């Protein structure tokens with residue numbers, strides 16, 4: 463069954479679907495089978511410029527529309543997405559590889575951002591500030607920043623888009639979206655949903671195509687006032703450097719290197735289940751996936767036994783099939799990186815408890831077996847660099863102080879997790895971890911109503927919650943002289 467439109471164009475500018483001006487297309491593969499799914503337009507600088515112009519033209523009307531009306535359109539988009547979860551989930555699995563259950567979960571999560579921001583559109587309040595100069599009045603007026611250039615990754619092809627576009631549109635901004643070329647089909651579906659929901663022409667524009675060129679159009683065009691990016695730290699730093707010239711507002715959701723700390727007072731079953739969920743969902747390809755686990759020495763043996771049994775039970779395969787827990791990695795670079803981290807670890811003395819090879823199954827795609835490693839030392843790559851794959855090292859610690867120090871010993875600061883049943887420790891460790899998000903007996907921080915985002919080299923800016931609106935709003939001070 464073909465769930466997506468075979469004549470997919472991929473460029474949606476000013477309410478019109480069209481080809482790239484150059485006529486070029488790019489093949490979209492299924493990462494499970496490596497078969498071609500379809501082709502989409504390979505847009506470039508010129509296509510992006512058209513989209514920016516359209517967004518710029520649409521801005522005055524959209525920004526002045528009453529929040530209530532904007533809210534209604536976003537809510538309709540939420541409903542349309544929820545009505546189509548099965549088909550959208552299938553498209554997501556086809557182009558990205560994650561198990562269907564996870565894909566449908568992502569679509570529901572993506573829809574929840576539209577719902578939340580349809581509500582939040584009505585609550586972008588200003589401030590009235592009592593003046594020190596007698597008779598004066600002064601107030602702070604929140605206004606949409608303008609045209610937004612959004613750049614999204616392939617690991618969450620749907621929810622990363624709505625997490626950015628939901629608040630941007632709610633605030634009254636207009637948007638040009640550049641999705642990852644590995645997964646443009648989910649982005650195309652979202653554009654169709656916005657179209658159907660009644661978003662006026664030019665308010666949301668989509669350009670699939672050449673990353674460097676579209677990025678350059680965003681960076682060099684003065685009409686773009688804000689760039690919102692989720693992806694690698696390297697590209698994030700590049701975008702920040704290059705946007706300095708026009709002092710664009712930037713928000714960056716970048717890489718992470720999440721630690722999990724398992725204290726001796728933890729509920730081991732919960733800790734093992736959630737460690738598994740954190741590390742192996744999306745085959746380890748999320749920026750908040752656990753990259754390293756530290757277990758208190760006294761429970762190491764017991765914990766690794768419980769965890770090992772669970773890892774061994776994970777099923778690798780085609781995400782469309784029932785009972786599959788782990789799909790393919792997105793491309794060969796993905797498996798090569800996992801292999802490199804694994805080789806580096808075993809060269810330095812790590813022991814493979816299970817897995818340890820590329821999966822030799824019935825599909826051509828880039829699969830890697832879920833792998834658990836023991837005998838870890840801190841100099842291993844896996845303990846310092848983002849693996850983005852199903853490889854999990856188990857390290858030990860003796861004291862809480864030592865665990866916190868190890869957890870914080872990274873340039874990243876996105877998410878960290880720990881397991882404990884002790885209330886004092888819950889507060890102490892939450893406060894001591896240098897991360898934008900901390901999970902206590904919990905590993906899923908990304909929800910519509912709460913602020914997601916990192917510190918240090920994991921970036922800045924928040925997505926989700928009322929905080930998510932701030933990135934798309936500028937605050938104007940109006941001072942009125944009293945007579």
Ligand code: ADP
Nearest residue numbers: 613614615641642643673674677692693694697
């Ligand atoms: P990954 O290595 O996980 O693919 P990237 O940071 O390369 O992460 O990609 C995230 C998003 O950034 C994708 O949409 C990608 O096309 C885009 N991207 C990559 N390089 C650039 C660039 N130079 N300018 C703008 N966008 C880019």
